[in-house]
Structure formats: structure tokens, C-alpha cells
Amino acid sequence: MSEPLHLVLVGGGHAMLPSLAHAREWTDAGINVTLIDPQRWLYYSGMVPEHLGGVYAVDDIRIDLRRMARKAGATHVAARATALDPETRVVTTGEGKTIPYDVLAIDVGGVNPALPDAAVGTKPIHRVRALRPHLNQVLDAPTETLGLTIVGGGAAGVEVGLNITGRFVGARRAADLSLTVVEQSGKILPGFPEGMRAYASRLLRERGAAIRTATTVDAVHGTDADGTQVDMRTDTGEHDTVHPDAVLWSTGAVAPPLLRESGLSTDDRGFLHVTRRLRTPTHPRIFAAGDCGTIPELDLDKVGVHAVKQGPDLRANLDTTLRRLAEDGSAPVASDLTAFRPYPVAPLLLSTGARRAIWTAGPLWTARSGFLRLKHWIDRRWIQRYAPEQWGAVGWRSLMGAEAASNPDVTE
Ligand SMILES: Cc1cc2nc3c(=O)[nH]c(=O)nc-3n(C[C@H](O)[C@H](O)[C@H](O)COP(=O)(O)OP(=O)(O)OC[C@H]3O[C@@H](n4cnc5c(N)ncnc54)[C@H](O)[C@@H]3O)c2cc1C
Missing domain, CATH: 3.50.50.60 (FAD/NAD(P)-binding domain)
Incomplete structure (x- = not known):
């Protein structure tokens, strides 16, 4: 009998959540799934400013990666990946543990450049x-x-x-x-x-x-x-x-050194080159999504909107690759994979610490209380998908009631 396939997920970022949520289907099919992330919790970036603003408690804005992994029958290795070897197909952690993979997905995000210890x-x-x-x-x-x-x-x-x-x-x-x-x-x-x-x-x-x-x-x-x-x-x-x-x-993101050190192709900032299929151009078993990847012809901003939109495509492409490897040991050709289609203009909603949110897309912008309700609804619905115990049912009706709990006294 052949060895079971091993899917290794490095980094449980925003783009990785659909894959983690789907992982039960892979483990039920006999595939081993390992998540490597030093953190137990993923904090949803869209809600972090309002967490600091006193609107949300910490449990409102975070997703328990360890619990998601456990529910899926996957293993959570609570460690930092420090080396990726695309030739021997091994990930090494900070503790020196080596984890072999058949298929690798990377979503480690970016890091702050020159972050001083005191900041x-x-x-x-x-x-x-x-x-x-x-x-x-x-x-x-x-x-x-x-x-x-x-x-x-x-x-x-x-x-x-x-x-x-x-x-x-x-x-x-x-x-x-x-x-x-x-x-x-x-x-x-x-x-x-x-x-x-x-x-x-x-x-x-x-x-x-x-x-x-x-x-x-x-x-x-x-x-x-x-x-x-x-x-x-x-x-x-x-x-x-x-x-x-x-x-x-709060300066922009640079790439974690791990990516460049892997020898995989990167852009000049060190972010991994991937095609629209979120796959590295040279290694058909290695995928990357979110801030850590760069699709050269798109040159997207490093924002969560894109990471979140890439999540389902990453999941679909991992699924296709695992199926093909299980069937005949080969990786799928590009045309069998889903191509990521970004928003023509990435929309952004920023809370203002009062009863309005700023909505902007390209040259357009406005600030309205309706957009704060919309933002709360979108954010809560997103969290609820991965942490169903949070927010109860966030149906469309709650859009009307999801008004700012924050700072009603702050005028604009
Ligand atoms: C305050 C703030 C507010 C923001 N608000 C918005 C917003 O409203 N809208 C928007 O579009 N964007 C927003 N962003 C940007 C957004 O946070 C990022 O674009 C998004 O988090 C990128 O997601 P990702 O999937 O690439 O990785 P991330 O979500 O950053 O996750 C990376 C994961 O990888 C893990 N990891 C890192 N290194 C390793 C390693 N070596 N080994 C294993 N695991 C590792 C980390 O622990 C983490 O869990 C905001 C950013 C900030 C700072």
C-alpha cells in the first residue's frame, strides 16, 4: 500500500482559512494534513482597529486555529517554519523538527520592516x-x-x-x-x-x-x-x-526571510512569485496565497481583501492537486486549476471611531453610518463562518441592527 499523501499548510493566515475549514474532507479521504503556525489564534485584521477602539472584545475578533485543525483531524504544529526546501520537500521548524510534504501551501503574510524591539x-x-x-x-x-x-x-x-x-x-x-x-x-x-x-x-x-x-x-x-x-x-x-x-x-509589509532563503523565485522585495493559480511557477506542488505571494502581472496591494478572496481558490487548487496526485501521481496542468480573479478595484471600509465608516475604492470615497453597519455585518459574518459560536446567526436581517456600538458621543 502506498504512503498517504501529506498536505502541509505553513501559516494559518486569512487566505488559509477556507482550506483549514475544508480539511476534514481531506483527512476523511486518508490524507494527512498539518498546519504549522506558532500562533493559536488568527486575529481578523478588519476588526482589530475597533477592538482597540473598545467596540469588540478579544473573543469577538479571533479564530482558534488549533481548534479548527483538531476538528478537521489535522495536526497543529505550534512552531515557526524557518526553512522550506522545495527540492527535498521538507519544512523545518524553529525547534529543528523536519516535516516532509507532498503538497505545500504557504500563507505566512508579511512582516514589519525594521521593527524596533521597543515598538x-x-x-x-x-x-x-x-x-x-x-x-x-x-x-x-x-x-x-x-x-x-x-x-x-x-x-x-x-x-x-x-x-x-x-x-x-x-x-x-x-x-x-x-x-x-x-x-x-x-x-x-x-x-x-x-x-x-x-x-x-x-x-x-x-x-x-x-x-x-x-x-x-x-x-x-x-x-x-x-x-x-x-x-x-x-x-x-x-x-x-x-x-x-x-x-x-504600522509601516508597510516586507517579506519574511524564509521565502527568499527557500530558493524559490521571489520579487525584489522577497515575496514569492505565484501564478494566477496561486502556484509557484517552478514547483507545481507548492502554492502560496495572501500577502506572502506576488502575482507579477497583477501587482496587488498587500491587503486582506485580496488574501480573503484568494482563500477559496487556494482551497480548490489544493483539492485538485491532491486528487490528481492520489489518482496517478502527477500534478495537474494549469488549465485544470482555478485562476484567481481580483476585484477590479479593491474596496476598503475603515471605521472612524464614531458612527461612520469610510468606504473607498480607487478614486471614490464616502463616509456614512450605513457603511459602518455594512462593515460590522461583513466582519461579523466572516468571523462567524470560522468561529460559529461567535455572533450567533449573522443573517441579512442583522445588517439593520449591526450598528456601531461604539462611541455614540463622538461627533463628526
Ligand atoms: C491594523 C490593521 C488593519 C488592517 N485592516 C485591513 C482591512 O480593513 N482590510 C484589508 O483588506 N486589509 C487590512 N489590513 C491588512 C491585512 O491585515 C493583511 O493584508 C492580511 O492580514 C494578510 O493576510 P494573509 O493571509 O496574507 O496573512 P496573515 O493573516 O498576516 O497571517 C499570517 C499567518 O502566518 C503565521 N506565520 C508567520 N510566519 C510564520 C512562519 N514562519 N511559520 C509559520 N507560520 C507563520 C502567522 O502567525 C499568521 O497566523 C490591516 C492591517 C493592519 C495592520
Whole structure:
């Protein structure tokens, strides 16, 4: 009798969830499935800003990867993959364990470039939670204050800033928060519509936040006396040092070194080349999806919208590959696999820490309470799919009731 096939999933990110949810069918068919991820929980990035804003409790926004694996009859190896060998078909973990595979799917996301030890990272997303105790400690104690520097004024940094300022305003503690957004380029939200940028800037400033554009953070040091020291410099060469209590590092993603070190083809940032079939061009048994993959002809932004949309295609292509290998030992040709079709323009919904969300797609944008309801409905429905104990039944009717629980006192 031949050995059972072994499917190894490296990284249980947003794009991997449909495969993990489907894995029971593979294990029932006698295929061994292993998930390698050091984290037990995947935090849904769309809900993290509102978690920091006090809208959602931690259990509302996370998915238990270990439990999903167990339910599927798969093995969860709680370790970091440190090496991928595409020739011998082996994954090595940080503990030195070697795990052979027949088919490999990679969804390890990106990492923050140059993340200083003294800063809280945003990639992988679970790191952001380290900020929450700072917020709770201050909000629970009327005499405490919080100094927070957010490095990076892109969509993630701004959405987090809006939610945290909204929460302090809602708690009538705006004076106890000193929040600064530092952005390297000349404007926050680079690449987004001008009006949306002006709207978000106005909200932040009205709530007491400072925005420093054309400013680069050179170093962040942890200090015993002052919490954290942030050294920055403006484009005109002026240097400044601030001492916030916490620093959130929300700069764009770079690739984990593991990908380039595997010898597989990568782009110049180190993200894995994949075709529209989410398969590496050279190794037909290796797939990648989400932020860690790059489809050269599409050159997509590293956002969860694409990762989530790729999830079902990844699952379908793994399924086809496993079936073909079981049938005749060969990998399927490209035309037998599902091609990923991205949104023509990726839509984005950003919560504002008040009763509205900003909707944007390409040059268009608007901010409406209806979009916050829509965002809550979409987010809850998504979580509920993988954590059915959460949110009960999120049917279309709940769209009407899924209004902002957050900060009703915050005006816009
Ligand atoms: C605050 C914030 C808000 C955001 N909001 C939005 C939004 O509203 N909409 C949107 O489209 N995008 C949003 N994003 C971007 C979004 O988070 C990412 O694009 C998305 O998480 C990418 O998903 P992924 O599947 O590539 O991997 P991820 O979801 O990042 O998951 C990667 C997984 O791989 C694991 N892993 C990492 N390294 C290894 C390793 N070596 N071995 C094994 N496992 C490993 C990690 O533990 C993690 O579980 C936001 C980002 C931030 C920071």
C-alpha cells in the first residue's frame, strides 16, 4: 500500500482559512494534513482597529486555529517554519523538527520592516494586541495619561488612530491622550483620495491628535525612565525626540526571510512569485496565497481583501492537486486549476471611531453610518463562518441592527 499523501499548510493566515475549514474532507479521504503556525489564534485584521477602539472584545475578533485543525483531524504544529526546501520537500521548524510534504501551501503574510524591539508591531496582526493593555490601564484609572506614537500614516495606522482617539473622546478622556501619527511621505493616507485624506486628518486633529508628515522615524529605544524614546527627522533635516508611553509600528509589509532563503523565485522585495493559480511557477506542488505571494502581472496591494478572496481558490487548487496526485501521481496542468480573479478595484471600509465608516475604492470615497453597519455585518459574518459560536446567526436581517456600538458621543 502506498504512503498517504501529506498536505502541509505553513501559516494559518486569512487566505488559509477556507482550506483549514475544508480539511476534514481531506483527512476523511486518508490524507494527512498539518498546519504549522506558532500562533493559536488568527486575529481578523478588519476588526482589530475597533477592538482597540473598545467596540469588540478579544473573543469577538479571533479564530482558534488549533481548534479548527483538531476538528478537521489535522495536526497543529505550534512552531515557526524557518526553512522550506522545495527540492527535498521538507519544512523545518524553529525547534529543528523536519516535516516532509507532498503538497505545500504557504500563507505566512508579511512582516514589519525594521521593527524596533521597543515598538509594538502590526505584522503579523496578533502583535497589535500588545497595545490594548496600555489603553485599558489608562482608561481604567482616571489619573493616568497615555502618549502614543503611530509610525506610518497608511490605512492601518490611521484607522487605529481614529479608533483610539474616538474611544478616548467617547470616555471624555481626550485630554489624557497624546497621540501622534508620523508619516514619511508628505501626506497621510498616500494613494487614497484627497477628500478622504482631508476628512480623516480633520477627525484626528479635532480629537486632539497630531499629524507629522514628511517625517521619518530613525530609531525607537526602550528607556527605563521615560517609556520609549523616538528619534525622528523631517525632510528638511530637523531632528526631534519624543518620549511616548508606547509606539505602534504600522509601516508597510516586507517579506519574511524564509521565502527568499527557500530558493524559490521571489520579487525584489522577497515575496514569492505565484501564478494566477496561486502556484509557484517552478514547483507545481507548492502554492502560496495572501500577502506572502506576488502575482507579477497583477501587482496587488498587500491587503486582506485580496488574501480573503484568494482563500477559496487556494482551497480548490489544493483539492485538485491532491486528487490528481492520489489518482496517478502527477500534478495537474494549469488549465485544470482555478485562476484567481481580483476585484477590479479593491474596496476598503475603515471605521472612524464614531458612527461612520469610510468606504473607498480607487478614486471614490464616502463616509456614512450605513457603511459602518455594512462593515460590522461583513466582519461579523466572516468571523462567524470560522468561529460559529461567535455572533450567533449573522443573517441579512442583522445588517439593520449591526450598528456601531461604539462611541455614540463622538461627533463628526
Ligand atoms: C491594523 C490593521 C488593519 C488592517 N485592516 C485591513 C482591512 O480593513 N482590510 C484589508 O483588506 N486589509 C487590512 N489590513 C491588512 C491585512 O491585515 C493583511 O493584508 C492580511 O492580514 C494578510 O493576510 P494573509 O493571509 O496574507 O496573512 P496573515 O493573516 O498576516 O497571517 C499570517 C499567518 O502566518 C503565521 N506565520 C508567520 N510566519 C510564520 C512562519 N514562519 N511559520 C509559520 N507560520 C507563520 C502567522 O502567525 C499568521 O497566523 C490591516 C492591517 C493592519 C495592520
